[in-house]
Amino acid sequence: MPKVTIDGRTIEVPEGTTILQAARMVGPEVAPPAMCYYTKLNTSGGYCRTCIVKVAQGSEKDPRPMPKPVPSCRTMVMDGMVVENETSPEIVEARKGVVEFLLANHPLDCPVCDQAGECHLQDLSYEHGSAKSRYEFDRRTFDKIDIGPYVQLHMTRCIMCYRCVKVAEQITDGRVHGVINRGDHAEISTYVEQAIDNDFSGNVIDVCPVGALTDKTFRFKSRVWFTKPVDAHRDCTTCSGKVVLWYQGEEVLRVTGRKDQWGEVEEFICNECRFEKKKTSDWTIEGVRTIDRHSVISQGKYARDLEIPAHTKKKLIK
């Protein structure tokens, strides 16, 4: 099995593992951010360029460094490879540049965007971007399009990660949407605004890293950090039926797939589960979903036992 060293930490991984996957195995502190790569979608990745890393040593056999930064999501590890991510100042600088490009045409409408709070671009720009943008021109804008009865596409926010195109290609049958036009005019579209109508089309909402594809049954109902995530399942004939219910009070505001530490769903769910089963009685509740501490969704929620300081405890007991 090839051994790879990422930011000074060595790990042995199976043949055919990408640098990004190896880095995720090492831990989140060395894992490069990824906006377009999605483990469960074939041929995804390589577009956004945020996961670029420097390969300081190609392999044991051929120790030459790679001449350019490589996308870690699409580059396989070789035995003896040495990868620099956060430890390389040029990569940190280059990533800052990429984030600036991604934000160049992205609107600053987080306060009214439904994705805010679970948006990967927000996290990315907070962690790797700079506070100010040097872009001073008009941003590209598009009209909102309804694709199907449940999904709204707001291209203005899109960062062209191609994840939803891969979902359409690989999860649903009869792909009806793709990319039209070229360069910075390129857009995700159904071309003639044909409705996306199949059982798994709702997954495009889960894979969208930004607020370009949103759930019309949830739009403007609440903010994600005001809702309470609960694991639940039901017997579904089309999908696994394992979902997260997002409660506000007694009401289920939305249903999503279960997302892991990297923001990727564990299993894709069907439209019936996602859009039509919005009563507690439809579901078997499993328990509270643990949310990663770095996410804003964990605000005001206790994901662990509270350690109450001793002096406060005394007061409380009194």
Place this chain on the structure above:
Amino acid sequence: MGKKLLLEHDNVPGIQGYDVYRQMGGYASVEKALKTMNPNAVVEEVKKSGLRGRGGAGFPTGMKWSFLAKPDGVPRHLVCNADESEPGTFKDRYLMSRIPHLLVEGMITSSFALGANTSYIYIRGEYYYIVRILEKAIAEAYAHGWLGKNILGTGYNLDLYVQVGGGAYICGEETALLESLEGKRGNPRIKPPFPAVKGLWERPTVVNNVETIAAVVPIVNNGGDAYAAIGVGKSTGTKLISASGHLNKPGVYEIELGLPVEEFIYSEEYCGGIRNGRELKAVVAGGSSVPILPKHLILNTAAGEPRLMSYESLADGGFVTGTMMGSGGFIAMDDTTSIVKNLYTFTRFYHHESCGQCSPCREGTAWMEKVLHKILDGHGTLADVDLLWDLQKNIEGKTICPLGEAAAWPVAAAIRHFRTEFEEFVKNPTRIKDVKHYYRLNNLPEPVM
């Protein structure tokens, strides 16, 4: 007079047709290769010749051919890249429209060397009139038994097709070309796997430029060593240069590699000097994507030696004081040219042609165009020039395909060598806004507006 290999019979009347072409010794390389050589021997000759890819990158062709994977039972393909869209390059157009049979002959010989039984010529949509010329030539070749089943009774079969592209610059990138040929959106693939392993329909594929394939004909006819004897160092053979811009005699010239740049510009045999006896200001030596060089650096290297038209000499000094051979689109500019305006034109082109797959190129090319437009409009600041520099640096080397770099290099070189001109634009906004200024500066009659 330099030796000519490709354009030797250029001026023979009727060379476009089969009969004249055959009389002039056409299809001899096919006869020689198929009857007296085996495929490996042809590859060896090409290796010996030192032929380098004429499309821009200059990768040794023999090496590329020997990298082709040969798994059992899997067909292989040869694809000719005739999607010539680089601003300033028009050599393939000339070659294909004048001597179409040379390309057909080269395709047959090269396909034989690679063991390909189905080959394609992918031509850009704007060259629709050449499609008819090529299809006529292919039909003639079929009629005379040079294509089809059992060619020359040797049992070798080859079918050759012309596929017309939609007219996108990005489809000249080899993997985007293959995607387009498969009928998909012309987006470059992420490498590896390289086309030599998984190319057209996941089969091993070689993609070569028109001129590279045409050059295989004289290599097989005269032998690799004879070809290698022409030229200088690792730049062997002849190269078609499409000269344009402020020259007395712009056009397509076949030169022996190693010709001094000064001789190419000023001698009567080639470009015949600068238009109206003016002073040369700058040269883009290999198509719009290579770095622009000012007069003193294009005529002589930084070390003071005369610069030659060869891969090594043009690249001497890296990108700081050198440039690249590229595809041979030689654009000369005289002292009336505004480098900033010229750069804007180039950048606008790359913005228009960016495929939009990866973010640095998609957003970066558009941003650079907007900044340049702002400077041209007289609203620029010195910070904008620095911003341009940062943007090109953030694009270069971080994209899927070389289009990002092709967009970044001209910006980098223009700022590196002509920064004062950018500052001139920024510091004199009122004069920049005065459109008649250009005419007064060059003693031209002012236009009626």
